[in-house]
Amino acid sequence: MKAFQFVDVRDLKSASQALGRNPDSTRILAGGVDLVSELKDRIIEPELLVNIKTIPGLNGLKMDAKGLSIGALVTLDTLEFHTGLWKSYTALAEAAQSVGSPQIRNVGTLGGNLCQRPRCWYYRDEAIKCIKKGGSKCYAAEEDADNKFNAILGGGPSYIVHPSDCATALVALGATVKYSDTQGQIRSVSADEFFLLPKENPAQETVLRHGEIVTEVWLPAPAEGTRSTYIKFKEKDSFDWAVSAVAVKVVAGPSGLVRDVSIVLGGVAPKP
Amino acid sequence: MQQKTKKIKSVVVENGFEKEVEIEVPVGPPASWGDPKALRLLGKRNTRPDGPDKVTGRARYASDVILPGMCYGRFVMSPYPAAKIKSIDLGPAERINGVKAAVLLLQPGADVLYHGQPVAAIAAITPEIAEDAIRAVRVEYETRPHVVDLVKATNPNAPKVRSDVPSNVQYPGGSTKGDVDGALKSAAAMIHETYEAQTRLHCCLETHGHTVKWDGDKLTVWASTQFVTGVRDEFARDTGGPQNVTVITEHMGGGFGSKFGRGTEGIAVAQLAKKANAPVKFLLSRAEEQLANYRGPGVRAEIKLGASADGTLTVGDVKVWNNGGASNANSPLDQGFYIIEPQARRVQRWGVLTNTGGTAALRAPGHPQAAVIWDMALDALAAKLNMDPLEFRKKNHNDPVRVAEWDLGAKVIGWNRRQRTPGSAAGTRKRGVGMGSATWGGGGSKSADCTIEIKPDGKVRAYSAVQDLGVGVRLYVQSIPAEELGLQLADVEPIIGHSTFGPGKGSGGSTTTASVAPAIKMSAVQAREQLAIVAAKKLGAKPEEIEVVPRGRFQVKGSPARGLAWKELCALLPPSGIKAKGDWNEASDLQASGVRGCTFVEVEVDTETGKVTVIKALGVQDCGFVLNRLQAENQVTGGIIQGIGTAILEDRRMDNVTGRMLNPNFEDYKLCGSFESGGVNITLDPPYRTLGPEERGIATIIFDNPTGKVSGIGEPAIIGVQSAVANAIFNAIGVHVKEQPATPDRVLAALASLKGGRA
Numbered sequence A: 001m002k003a004f005q006f007v008d009v010r011d012l013k014s015a016s017q018a019l020g021r022n023p024d025s026t027r028i029l030a031g032g033v034d035l036v037s038e039l040k041d042r043i044i045e046p047e048l049l050v051n052i053k054t055i056p057g058l059n060g061l062k063m064d065a066k067g068l069s070i071g072a073l074v075t076l077d078t079l080e081f082h083t084g085l086w087k088s089y090t091a092l093a094e095a096a097q098s099v100g101s102p103q104i105r106n107v108g109t110l111g112g113n114l115c116q117r118p119r120c121w122y123y124r125d126e127a128i129k130c131i132k133k134g135g136s137k138c139y140a141a142e143e144d145a146d147n148k149f150n151a152i153l154g155g156g157p158s159y160i161v162h163p164s165d166c167a168t169a170l171v172a173l174g175a176t177v178k179y180s181d182t183q184g185q186i187r188s189v190s191a192d193e194f195f196l197l198p199k200e201n202p203a204q205e206t207v208l209r210h211g212e213i214v215t216e217v218w219l220p221a222p223a224e225g226t227r228s229t230y231i232k233f234k235e236k237d238s239f240d241w242a243v244s245a246v247a248v249k250v251v252a253g254p255s256g257l258v259r260d261v262s263i264v265l266g267g268v269a270p271k272p
Numbered sequence B: 001m002q003q004k005t006k007k008i009k010s011v012v013v014e015n016g017f018e019k020e021v022e023i024e025v026p027v028g029p030p031a032s033w034g035d036p037k038a039l040r041l042l043g044k045r046n047t048r049p050d051g052p053d054k055v056t057g058r059a060r061y062a063s064d065v066i067l068p069g070m071c072y073g074r075f076v077m078s079p080y081p082a083a084k085i086k087s088i089d090l091g092p093a094e095r096i097n098g099v100k101a102a103v104l105l106l107q108p109g110a111d112v113l114y115h116g117q118p119v120a121a122i123a124a125i126t127p128e129i130a131e132d133a134i135r136a137v138r139v140e141y142e143t144r145p146h147v148v149d150l151v152k153a154t155n156p157n158a159p160k161v162r163s164d165v166p167s168n169v170q171y172p173g174g175s176t177k178g179d180v181d182g183a184l185k186s187a188a189a190m191i192h193e194t195y196e197a198q199t200r201l202h203c204c205l206e207t208h209g210h211t212v213k214w215d216g217d218k219l220t221v222w223a224s225t226q227f228v229t230g231v232r233d234e235f236a237r238d239t240g241g242p243q244n245v246t247v248i249t250e251h252m253g254g255g256f257g258s259k260f261g262r263g264t265e266g267i268a269v270a271q272l273a274k275k276a277n278a279p280v281k282f283l284l285s286r287a288e289e290q291l292a293n294y295r296g297p298g299v300r301a302e303i304k305l306g307a308s309a310d311g312t313l314t315v316g317d318v319k320v321w322n323n324g325g326a327s328n329a330n331s332p333l334d335q336g337f338y339i340i341e342p343q344a345r346r347v348q349r350w351g352v353l354t355n356t357g358g359t360a361a362l363r364a365p366g367h368p369q370a371a372v373i374w375d376m377a378l379d380a381l382a383a384k385l386n387m388d389p390l391e392f393r394k395k396n397h398n399d400p401v402r403v404a405e406w407d408l409g410a411k412v413i414g415w416n417r418r419q420r421t422p423g424s425a426a427g428t429r430k431r432g433v434g435m436g437s438a439t440w441g442g443g444g445s446k447s448a449d450c451t452i453e454i455k456p457d458g459k460v461r462a463y464s465a466v467q468d469l470g471v472g473v474r475l476y477v478q479s480i481p482a483e484e485l486g487l488q489l490a491d492v493e494p495i496i497g498h499s500t501f502g503p504g505k506g507s508g509g510s511t512t513t514a515s516v517a518p519a520i521k522m523s524a525v526q527a528r529e530q531l532a533i534v535a536a537k538k539l540g541a542k543p544e545e546i547e548v549v550p551r552g553r554f555q556v557k558g559s560p561a562r563g564l565a566w567k568e569l570c571a572l573l574p575p576s577g578i579k580a581k582g583d584w585n586e587a588s589d590l591q592a593s594g595v596r597g598c599t600f601v602e603v604e605v606d607t608e609t610g611k612v613t614v615i616k617a618l619g620v621q622d623c624g625f626v627l628n629r630l631q632a633e634n635q636v637t638g639g640i641i642q643g644i645g646t647a648i649l650e651d652r653r654m655d656n657v658t659g660r661m662l663n664p665n666f667e668d669y670k671l672c673g674s675f676e677s678g679g680v681n682i683t684l685d686p687p688y689r690t691l692g693p694e695e696r697g698i699a700t701i702i703f704d705n706p707t708g709k710v711s712g713i714g715e716p717a718i719i720g721v722q723s724a725v726a727n728a729i730f731n732a733i734g735v736h737v738k739e740q741p742a743t744p745d746r747v748l749a750a751l752a753s754l755k756g757g758r759a
């Protein structure tokens, strides 16, 4: 990786300030699982890393009658080992548990999981300047390209698939993503709207503008009779990304009549 | 009659001075490993002495060596699959602070033939600076059209891979036996199929490379190699002779056939260290390893196979295309069959050039490819004949050991649980059972020495230059002398992997153990003979009257009270102790070539997702005299794990558009681990039971073939695995995944072809 500066920040505002305006020159560092591989593979070469792990208050997890609040810095294994989550937000617990390996879940954060970059092998190849990296075309869409793991829905002009397991579960569970804008104001957006299709902006996968930071994920308390699950299909049984995945939430009345259902697909489109 | 004697070297003390003398000893009975039942250590399930070092991280690999002032090497690799180098400017890299040396590996004007081909190399004071520096080197390329796909490369209009040869389709060859066309016409059942065994990467967990240090003309090399003395001889080209090179390989993290020579990285590191005037560590990065290094060539074959109604394999008509990358490659399928031989056969073979880099031996070079193709064809034909695939094989092959192994394997896996008609299982999760077979040499030759040293304090050291490729060499270097001298394992210190310990042996062709173990045995025998002379003198007996009993006691046969405990005996040795080095020529009968082996696998195929899960796998492997049962079983287990990866995961992706390899990593080039192989090892002992339907894991049987001779088995262990998985899938779903590996997409495509065919 290219040499960079590193700064620990204490609050969101100074984080935004440190991040500045030039998207190429700075990056947010949380657990670093994805970011460090992007650095090592020279997909990005920022001059400054802004470590947000030193910001207090971003790693809380609170569950009450109204719902569940998860700080952006909460690690995936915290979600995996939370019994309350298994009971009320099963899909999220299952999604978190399905991520990578124990070491990755021990370090990787929920915020980082949602903001991780695509796995498309053309994107991850240093020598290929694809549309996601400011180039003019999506290599996966070329005739004769190897697009085995690329989008079958919602693609164009880029054909990445979103790699996050938690994202798929969160959209199905009707989550809200909270983030701090460059002024330090907290904004909210539904998980569904948090993610973008490439036709809206091929260079990024979320609504976040440079300098904005995910602070929290909020999930409403499940209605009476709610059940949810996340099923991930991968080629390899140990760590692997989803070839395809599905998160389902069903709300059933006392008679068993289904009142509400949401089905969200992962691994097949640029957003869940 | 006078007893026959022979001369051996020993040390005596005369007038207070030690001197080496030749002494005469009676010629004993011919060397033999002895009756396995009478042995205390050999043939048992002992653990390797370096296990704790490896588990705790104490074991020192070339990658672990850190020297003061050391620099780190990196390659400048070609980003293009096909280009001419117009110019190279190392200057911008050399001017970076911390860069200590830069060397050219190709000259301007040279062609690059694959993505990742090394062009230049850099040494810098940190790996990160080296990474910066390789990107600063300015290389101007004139790109040319490329072709990376084997089939596309055979098209006459395809871009030419090499400018020095007229066509990509090269190295024609073939042979014919019998009336092939006639037999094809009269066959009662026939198949005509095209199969492809994929190209694979070696994926050594420790990447290739060396840490080197110059002291004047002398060079010390810590090498990750499977041939310590071979690498020494290659570095000797830079040092004016092998006497100036020391190669050390205490431990190494896998080679699988790709680490015999020092490689381009070795050529580079010696130059870099000289230029930098500093030690240099050049262990490849994972990307460099997957790109710049070798691969095991893929094989494609079009096969017509015919049989008579009774199941006699009458004819095979085979066309083989070997994917040699930018050079040639071949496979055992070039002979037109694998193990099971048709009565009449014709084979035509070609080597096909592609812009995909060089090839090297990969654990049983060419055999797994030949086996999987041939075994798929055999099972397809057996299905046409409505015949049990095992019965079909037995009808056409009668080596008694092999047939016994097949029968045992079939019994243990639960062969009768297979689908009588392939694909006939109900439901969407279909089980199937399949088999594959191996053939290998594994014999030894005179090569490596072993010296055994015994000191007056009773310490025993066994030295050999041989490296441990990971198979547990230290254990037999330790246990053979311990067995011979009546000692415990811990009483012998095995010291290996150092080029100064005399001639070495490359770990290749599964010949290492069969070469080294007899040498150790003869040295141990000689050490015992020398000690017997000392003991006899002290006890007033003849050397041939001395016997060794446990705890290293040397005593007079028939009167056990007249004896010397180990420590008492060793205390009589001269101050520098004794050294023993046996003569391999007397040991040649301790090894033999020619092993078989087979694999049986049960899979479950999810026909909705295409996912293949290996439920259980069984390896049955003969190796003649078993030096250590646990290590032998480990070899088979390792072969099965690697083979399952070959069968369902390992999939190098070459991009037709850019000509680049898209997955030079371990995220998308997927390897088999414990999750994918069923997780557990099942230990089996005679009488062998049948595994339960729901039992999961890997089972191994070291087949008892009492030849009394040692053969190597590292390679045969993998050969039949891909076959067995491919045929188990066929048994489950009624169609083969003809282009390997059987990833979910290919399984679904195969299922779809079946529906298409039936519609």
Ligand SMILES: Cc1cc2nc3c(=O)[nH]c(=O)nc-3n(C[C@H](O)[C@H](O)[C@H](O)COP(=O)(O)OP(=O)(O)OC[C@H]3O[C@@H](n4cnc5c(N)ncnc54)[C@H](O)[C@@H]3O)c2cc1C
Pocket: A027, A028, A029, A030, A031, A032, A033, A034, A035, A036, A037, A052, A072, A076, A098, A099, A100, A101, A104, A107, A108, A109, A110, A111, A112, A113, A114, A115, A116, A117, A163, A164, A165, A166, A208, A212, A213, A214, A215, A239, A240, A241, A242, B667
């Ligand atoms: C081998 C391997 C396997 C993996 N397997 C999976 C898998 O199966 N499923 C899956 O979902 N993921 C997988 N991942 C991806 C991912 O690394 C982890 O899921 C992890 O959650 C990332 O979290 P992190 O805290 O380490 O993120 P980081 O690496 O620190 O950050 C990731 C990205 O998000 C940005 N970022 C981080 N936090 C914030 C924030 N609060 N606000 C705004 N931007 C932010 C960073 O700038 C960076 O671009 C895998 C990664 C690896 C290396």
